[in-house]
Amino acid sequence: MLIRALLELSNSDNTQVLLTTHSPIIVKELDFENLRLIVTDNKTKSVKSVEPGQLPYPSLNEVNFVAFNEITEEYHNELYGYIESENHFNSFKNGRQTMEYIRNRRDSSTFTEQKILTEYIRHQIHHPENNHNIRFTETQIEDSIRQMRDYIKDEM
Numbered sequence: 247m248l249i250r251a252l253l254e255l256s257n258s259d260n261t262q263v264l265l266t267t268h269s270p271i272i273v274k275e276l277d278f279e280n281l282r283l284i285v286t287d288n289k290t291k292s293v294k295s296v297e298p299g300q301l302p303y304p305s306l307n308e309v310n311f312v313a314f315n316e317i318t319e320e321y322h323n324e325l326y327g328y329i330e331s332e333n334h335f336n337s338f339k340n341g342r343q344t345m346e347y348i349r350n351r352r353d354s355s356t357f358t359e360q361k362i363l364t365e366y367i368r369h370q371i372h373h374p375e376n377n378h379n380i381r382f383t384e385t386q387i388e389d390s391i392r393q394m395r396d397y398i399k400d401e402m
Contacts, residue, residue: 277304
């Protein structure tokens, strides 16, 4: 409600509303034209527009990835969820190399499945109690994020 009220206020004559946030929830409530990224380095500061990326809505995770190459489990989940929600996951998996993933059964036994890297990471994020697999690396999660971004850009 607060964001809607601030947006309404910003449409009033002679009114500008500035809000700084690190909240992905607030960012998702805004449109791309409402967002700016303030970039500073040692000598200069600049304000940049936030352009639509691979996701069809503003995403703080995506902004941080594009602007700062910030690799997070949250962004991985967001991309994965978007591909899955658009019923593209089987197409995304097609032809990708697989790796062994040991999965827990409800009766405490295990079984092995073949998963692509993106699924392997997603399962580890969502099942931290499963300690039968080697934890993914920073390089692997970055590779998986880039694969999903490329797929969304090129195929969706």
